[in-house]
Amino acid sequence: MSRGHDHIEQTLTDFLAGGLNDTEQNEVQTHLDSCPLCREKLASLQETIAVLERNRDSGVPEGYFGTILPRLRQRIDRPRGLGRLLDLRWPQWAAPLAAAILVAGLLTAIPLTTRETPDLAALTRELEADDLADAYFDALQTSAVPVTWPDDPINGTVAGLDLSNGVLNLILDENVLQELGTVEDLNQEEVETILRQLETRTLL
Amino acid sequence: MNDLELVERFQKGDEAAFNELVLRYKEKIYWTARRFLQDHDEADEVVQQSFLKAYKGLKTFRSDSGVFTWLYRITVNTALNVLRKQRAREFLGIDELTTETGPESDRPDEQYERREEKALVEEAIRRLPEKQRTVFILRFYDQLSYEEIADILNTSVGGLKANFFHAMRKIEEYVKRVQGP
Numbered sequence A: 001m002s003r004g005h006d007h008i009e010q011t012l013t014d015f016l017a018g019g020l021n022d023t024e025q026n027e028v029q030t031h032l033d034s035c036p037l038c039r040e041k042l043a044s045l046q047e048t049i050a051v052l053e054r055n056r057d058s059g060v061p062e063g064y065f066g067t068i069l070p071r072l073r074q075r076i077d078r079p080r081g082l083g084r085l086l087d088l089r090w091p092q093w094a095a096p097l098a099a100a101i102l103v104a105g106l107l108t109a110i111p112l113t114t115r116e117t118p119d120l121a122a123l124t125r126e127l128e129a130d131d132l133a134d135a136y137f138d139a140l141q142t143s144a145v146p147v148t149w150p151d152d153p154i155n156g157t158v159a160g161l162d163l164s165n166g167v168l169n170l171i172l173d174e175n176v177l178q179e180l181g182t183v184e185d186l187n188q189e190e191v192e193t194i195l196r197q198l199e200t201r202t203l204l
Numbered sequence B: 001m002n003d004l005e006l007v008e009r010f011q012k013g014d015e016a017a018f019n020e021l022v023l024r025y026k027e028k029i030y031w032t033a034r035r036f037l038q039d040h041d042e043a044d045e046v047v048q049q050s051f052l053k054a055y056k057g058l059k060t061f062r063s064d065s066g067v068f069t070w071l072y073r074i075t076v077n078t079a080l081n082v083l084r085k086q087r088a089r090e091f092l093g094i095d096e097l098t099t100e101t102g103p104e105s106d107r108p109d110e111q112y113e114r115r116e117e118k119a120l121v122e123e124a125i126r127r128l129p130e131k132q133r134t135v136f137i138l139r140f141y142d143q144l145s146y147e148e149i150a151d152i153l154n155t156s157v158g159g160l161k162a163n164f165f166h167a168m169r170k171i172e173e174y175v176k177r178v179q180g181p
């Protein structure tokens, strides 16, 4: 008995790579021997793989790999903890940004009362940006905030036009929030844009 | 010395053991990051961030999954975060939508065609939804087994074959559509 085209088609790449066990490999081969349609698909797939293979290599600056460890050690060995915080790690706009994120969360958290709000002032004094973002997201976990991020680029573009909702979802997206957590990575323009979008948002 | 022995030594304060892990995996980690981000500088930053996270995390690392799997997981997550941040910037209108850098010359020589084909492949991969892109990179480029991928992504093997198949088919369709039959 041979299984259908769809099943065979799904295994063709693994078949080509020799990644199937003997039984499966035989099953696919038997099907191919008697099915012109799947043979055609196999040929087409082989072409695509050839295209991928001949474009596999990308250039790397000469000597690059030798630089990874020394630069990493530099980052690891620089001052940490309180010393690092005092070392002007928080630009003047970091606190407003954190506040804006908190406000965005408060506006959308439903129901508000089931959730403990982190003491932002205390957090900003004691924690690094990463930790703040984590703590805030932990607090959000218990509230029912719909967080969606369209994978499809077309939907993504359409959603991108709907800034009032979109920006909010964006900011509440776990992963983006973690990124925002490293506030020193954002430039002034980015922060201002986010703050502006938050300001234009009307209350529920 | 195997990975776990290095981790144990590092946990006892031997910094050189951590360095050895970096040396052991830096190229693999780089190439995975590079496949995701398609840009050297972005990939380099992901390498640095991933090893920094590993440095912090290894202090409490428990051996329920291999060191390598764990490193991979950190790298994939870090790379995905950068991708999401890129999309966030596009979304906010801070960055232009990613567009292909034009060819430096429009002479129809072989080098030009090669560059154009490479850009096409990168665009095809960039268009994949996040999960398909991830599975595709780990399976096709890193040649990991579905079991290893499942371990890294903390998911079951079940859907991974379908993810990979759909990714491959989309790439095929895109390349054929643009290049012509």
Ligand SMILES: [Zn+2]
Binding pocket: A004, A005, A008, A031, A035, A037, A038, A039
């Ligand atoms: Zn068939």
